Amino acid sequence: MAGPDPVSVLDCDALSVGWTAHAPVLCDLTFRITPGEHVGLVGPNGAGKTSLFHTIAGVLPVLAGRVAVQGRAVVPGQFRPETALVFQQAEDQLFCPTLIEDVAFGPRNLGLSDAAITARVQAALALCGLTGLENRPVHHLSGGEKRRACIAGALVMQPDLMLLDEPSAALDMRQRRRLITLLGSMKQALLIASHDLELVLELCPRVIVIDQSRICADGPARQVLGDASLMAAHGQEVPHSLTPHHGAGHVHVRNSP
Numbered sequence: 001m002a003g004p005d006p007v008s009v010l011d012c013d014a015l016s017v018g019w020t021a022h023a024p025v026l027c028d029l030t031f032r033i034t035p036g037e038h039v040g041l042v043g044p045n046g047a048g049k050t051s052l053f054h055t056i057a058g059v060l061p062v063l064a065g066r067v068a069v070q071g072r073a074v075v076p077g078q079f080r081p082e083t084a085l086v087f088q089q090a091e092d093q094l095f096c097p098t099l100i101e102d103v104a105f106g107p108r109n110l111g112l113s114d115a116a117i118t119a120r121v122q123a124a125l126a127l128c129g130l131t132g133l134e135n136r137p138v139h140h141l142s143g144g145e146k147r148r149a150c151i152a153g154a155l156v157m158q159p160d161l162m163l164l165d166e167p168s169a170a171l172d173m174r175q176r177r178r179l180i181t182l183l184g185s186m187k188q189a190l191l192i193a194s195h196d197l198e199l200v201l202e203l204c205p206r207v208i209v210i211d212q213s214r215i216c217a218d219g220p221a222r223q224v225l226g227d228a229s230l231m232a233a234h235g236q237e238v239p240h241s242l243t244p245h246h247g248a249g250h251v252h253v254r255n256s257p
């Protein structure tokens with residue numbers, strides 16, 4: 001098997017993912033993500049997006065093949081600050097009494113000085129628009145603030161790769177727009193699992209589609225998400241902004257006689 005590509009931040013090579021050895025959720029995944037690349041991960045419920053994230057983050061052991069981050073194989077349970085997983089449910093991630101304690105938790109484990117921790121935490125809070133809420137109990141944050149608190153807790157580790165699991169779920173339009181602006185400004189490689197295909201289109205030049213245990217497509221976002229038969233075959237719809245329209249009256253081509 002060839003070694004990891006030195007210009008990849010993430011290398012998956014014939015990777016199989018699953019919770020029990022005899023029933024893999026995903027088989028034979030081979031793809032890589034380059035530094036700073038923003039990639040959408042699309043697939044129906046149960047396709048294995050979250051399971052893949054847990055495998056890349058070293059929570060779920062690899063069933064077969066290999067996964068490497070920054071050229072080093074992922075070992076379950078080994079602390080890898082270069083990878084940050086942002087959970088779908090903020091409540092699964094936030095666990096300290098106050099926002100500042102939560103965001104500072106990771107850097108404290110890096111053994112940094114108090115001054116360095118404070119600087120990192122304040123920078124992450126500012127980037128995520130959470131300055132002033134430092135002492136707020138995490139359960140008193142709004143849904144959008146909780147989501148951004150999770151992202152702050154990831155960013156504060158200065159990761160090279162962020163795995164975002166359905167980041168826009170349950171956000172209102174204003175919070176969703178704020179999230180898109182924040183994620184779009186990030187220099188890290190992002191792998192974004194989402195059913196919000198318009199968000200994926202805005203943020204990700206490349207999309208990977210998974211379904212029925214396999215990668216079904218991996219290519220330019222507009223090409224993949226604009227392929228009506230591919231989308232239909234995998235329980236998706238072409239996003240509205242890629243749907244052809246007839247002149248005046250906002251008539252969708254797919255609905256016209």
Ligand SMILES: Nc1ncnc2c1ncn2[C@@H]1O[C@H](COP(=O)(O)OP(=O)(O)O)[C@@H](O)[C@H]1O
Binds near residue numbers: 043046047050051
């Ligand atoms: N903790 C778990 N234990 C056992 N099976 C799980 C667990 N989490 C998810 N699964 C199973 O793995 C499969 C993929 O689920 P998941 O990765 O959550 O998909 P997605 O995130 O794409 O909706 C499903 O069949 C699901 O039931």
Ligand SMILES: [Mg+2]
Binds near residue numbers: 050
């Ligand atoms: Mg999921």
